[in-house]
Amino acid sequence: MDSQSMIGFVLKVIVLSAGLAIAIKYGGPLLQIPTSTTTALVGVWFPVLLMLAILGWRWQQQKDRSKE
Structure with missing residues (x-):
């Protein structure tokens, strides 16, 4: 780049x-949006879990490509 x-x-x-x-x-x-512990936990953990899913999917794609 x-x-x-x-x-x-x-x-x-x-x-x-x-x-x-x-x-x-x-x-x-x-x-x-009501203020509650659940709302705060969702706000904190949702982006983390979303990035985990995206990066895990990309890692799996790369792993599959390296086998070919």
């Missing part, structure tokens, strides 16, 4: 991150 495409990738990540932060800051209070 050359430096030009790396800079583009980093800028995309920064812009998407800023957009998500703004959406959470201004759109979050509009959602009627």
